[in-house]
Amino acid sequence: FTLKSVRYYDSKGTLLQHYLDKPMIIEPLGSTRFIVPESESKGGSGAKFLIDWEAASPVVEPIIESVMIGTKLQQGISFISTGRVIKGTPAR
Secondary structure (H helix, E strand, C coil): CEEEHHHEEEECEEEEEEEECCCEEECCCCCCCCCCCCCCCCCCCEEEEEEEECCCCCCCCCCCEEEEECCCCCCCEEEEEECCCCCCCCCC
């Protein structure tokens, strides 16, 4: 399949960053990653990615997950969030 766009939004829905300059092909069983630095705070607690993808022929829907890992001082926190399909795209 082809990743058409990867966009990062803050808690208010404001676009903060585009992560792709051009479409990216992901081969079968392939993967990629996009990193938001741990120190980034503009996104807020409701930050999100919107991913647009397409395939020329039928494919199994890609698995899209986010992983958060924080390691301040002697404490660590981590969690994952599984992506969900939404219809349409924001007007912004």
